[in-house]
Amino acid sequence: MIAPTPDVRREFILANTRRQRPPHTPELELYLADEITPIWRLTEEALQEIGLPPPFWAFAWAGGQALARYVLDHPQIVAGQRVVDFASGSGIVGVAALKAGAADVLCADIDPFCGAALALNMAANGVACDFTDADLLESPPPAWAQVILAGDICYEKPLAERVMDWLGAARAAGATVLIGDPGRSYFPRQGLEKLAEYQVATTRELEDQEVKKTAVWTLPG
Template sequence: MIVQTLEGRRAFIADNTRLLPTPHAPELVLHLADEITPLWKLTEEALEAIGLPPPFWAFAWAGGQALARYVLDHPEIVRGKTVVDFATGSGIVAVAAMKAGAASVLAADIDVFCEAAVAMNAAANGVEIAFTDANLLDAPPPEADVLLAGDICYEGPMAAAVMAWLAKGRAAGATVLVGDPGRTYFPKDGLEKLAEYQVPTTRELEDLAIKRTSVWTLP
């Protein structure tokens, strides 16, 4: 299957997305899909697998958009620093961090398409981003000055695991920022809200065309 290679996945993304400005951070461009269901089906057919998770890498999710906006507007948070973007998806937050002057960014995601998507989106924005497909939850957070995570609370057990992992990173001295549009499993206790935005999204992804979305930190 052609998509079993990195170049094959790049070609798949190029064929099924368009390079568009991000609604809440229009200075960033991403390879984005118009509709989720057809692309989801195409992804399953390409990989000859049923029951795959949605193609998170092909959409600008509200939490990622808000976090990217915050980083771009507050570049001092990442300027000259080492950054890890957990569950990077399209790489929008990683791209924003590099555009804001981060010394380096490691984007992490276990989705097999994300390496290609992140590389293509990084190139489209004139930055370089390192990538890993390792499940970072299997080990303590890597040494980094800043840990970023957008839209990571879709499921209860996963949300709890990620927040515990981020707390370990904070205890080790990293700054932690999380973008979330009010997901059911997002735990607000012990967090400090830094900003709130009205983020344009799509009814393909969300229940509303505009999602009230916040950026939080672990104090």
């Protein structure tokens, strides 16, 4: 695999997405794709690698939209806090946290296009965040993190288990943990407290329904 330069990634995103307002967070603007298959294929071509996971950064998924909505409606959760947006994708949750008054936000995602997508999306909303493409699951949760936000993290069973263990460790260390999920197959419902439920407009390009019932959960202390 030959990794495109940051400038190439930025131009790729600008050429294959457009600025849109996600239906559940219309006060935010993101560079998003309209169809998953074409941009998925183009991403594989750009990276010269077949079999890549979906370009999560190119879409506002239901869990992220719900979590961003909750943060915008309950700014006291993140106001003045140091926040991690785990598996940030487009950065919709990180943008929402900054709009809600977070002191600073670290967006983390291992997708090679996420850094460029985040830079564009943060600029579109007049905010700025830090970014890492390191796999945070390889280390304990950062001790400085006061709030950890995670949307749409339960697509695969082994990964879901690792993430939930990692989030559990963060909660045990004193961080507030919020999770947005539309009832994915591997989402564990035991040991969690539901904070809110939304009907999130999405598309059959991404989901099995055009409106997806999606909840925001927390790990209780």
